[in-house]
Amino acid sequence: MKKILFCLIIFCIFATNGWGQTSVRVYPKTSFVGITKSTDTYNKQSIDKDPKTFFIGYDQSKNMWGRGYLEFDISQIPANAKIESATLQLTSKIDFSSNFNGKIQIYQCQPVSDANETLFYILKGSGEPALSPILNKEGDGISITSEFFKAIVRDRRGMNMYLSINHVDESKKIKLGGSQNELYIDIVYKLEDTTNPPTHVTYEKKINILGPTKLNINSIVEFRVELKDFYTMTVPKWIIDEKYFEIESTRREENIHIIKLRTKNIPTKNTFIKYRGYYSTWTSTTYYNGYLETSITPSFTVRDDKEFIVCKDNDVMFSIGDITSDVSVYWETGHKMNLVSGQGTPNAIFTGLLDGRESIKATITYDGQEYILNHNKIWIGVPDRGTNVIDTKPNDYFSSIKIGYHDDYVESHEWLNLPSLYTSQRRNATMYIASKHIINAGGLNLAVDRTNKCGTTRFYWNLTVNGKSGEPPxxxxxxxxxxxxxxxxxxxxxxxxxxxxxxxxxxxxxxxxxxxxxxxxxxxxxxxxxxxxxxxxxxxxxxxx
Missing domain, CATH: 2.60.40 (Immunoglobulin-like)
Structure with a gap:
């Protein structure tokens, strides 16, 4: 009886030791195992359907690049489990590819759920690879592990684990199988003492957001943060004030997370950009916190409520565009106009006094800074004689005369008193007076009506044509x-x-x-x-x- 009892005790000890070590096989998420890129088009790779394959590297026949993504749910592994071993099974498929190469690298990465340029870049991986498999020929399979890979499995106990696969030489290609006997992780673990279970610790780290602090409305601007550790696994999270910003895009370049924003047409003296990226394991979460205060300045311009032509004795309003109420404006002008009202405000009314060119100067005080604007293209009254161009060929039996105007405050020209010997054409506000025959010596009297919204003015031209009279030789x-x-x-x-x-x-x-x-x-x-x-x-x- 004593011998039987002793044997039972020994059996229980061996049975307990055997049950204390557990083996599990985990398969990846089949609906998303990578991203392909063709020119600027990005698509997901999947092993949901036959032939259950995906490729890494460059597919010459399709002019397409592929990178891999494996997501394993290892939430069934307890937090107090000691990882005895962790092995990844990979199997290459026979593809008869002329550019086959089986050297690939596997990295830990952040969660990926879509196919775009930013996420395709993330799958490239960076830093030290967790695994560096080499499959020597098409059809080979390999079971591979490393201490780094075991550490990743340990850190992700009770959660999902995310891996990216990239080719060492992305001009080469390998096709991988995705069926259950070709792609999986085998994990062996043992439960540790649960009297002191691990606690989850949160760490907070401050980082700087790099970018401008004074912005303009309706502009594109970029902000970035630089991470020094765990940047391939860190999930970026940007927080913006949506009243003033719209997100154009986000991306990453190695250890740099970048956001591109468009400012709205709303100025403000105080807004912000926040960054709160995070990296989690079973026992800890590290947050990277950044904060940057910014201001958005109006785009100051002097605008008129009609055009830049002001008639004498008429009022016209000039205003500062994209303005807010907390601004002071000092208006100045010359002797051809008079400020009627609005000094110190964004809107001022002027009246025209004398014909001719005039300008307005606005000195704006906003948020402790001065901005000086000038409006120099103002014309008061009806057109004047204008800037003319005269071109003659006086010493020829065949010639032409050109009289032109280049004034932007004249809406139309009409040439009068043209002799029947001449014709006229308008070319960009320039009149060409050309002879149908030989230009004779003598006087040529022309008139032109110049018109704008304030009225019409007629001017006369008395030209002496130094041609040669009589018939040509x-x-x-x-x-x-x-x-x-x-x-x-x-x-x-x-x-x-x-x-x-x-x-x-x-x-x-x-x-x-x-x-x-x-x-x-x-x-x-x-x-x-x-x-x-x-x-x-x-x-x-x-x-x-």
């Missing part, structure tokens, strides 16, 4: 079919014989033949100008081709 009446004797580079202009308009021009010409141009058949005036400025004109006929 006989040799000038000869119609040629080509230009001869060009011995050095010249500039050539071809005029319409009937309208005087320039139809063709070219510089640095040595050999010119009008028959080789795209001009229609007919008679033209060809003007040549040599390097010394000597001008010669000839009648030339373009024949039917």
């Amino acid at each position: 006989r040799e000038k009446s000869i119609i040629k079919t080509d230009i001869e004797n060009i011995s050095s580079p010249v500039s050539i202009r071809v005029f319409s014989f009937t309208t005087g308009l320039v139809l063709y021009q070219k510089k640095n010409v040595i050999d010119f033949n009008i028959q080789n141009t795209s001009l229609k058949e007919g008679i033209y005036i060809v003007e040549t100008t040599d390097a010394a400025g000597k001008v010669t004109t000839e009648k030339v006929q373009k024949n039917r081709q």
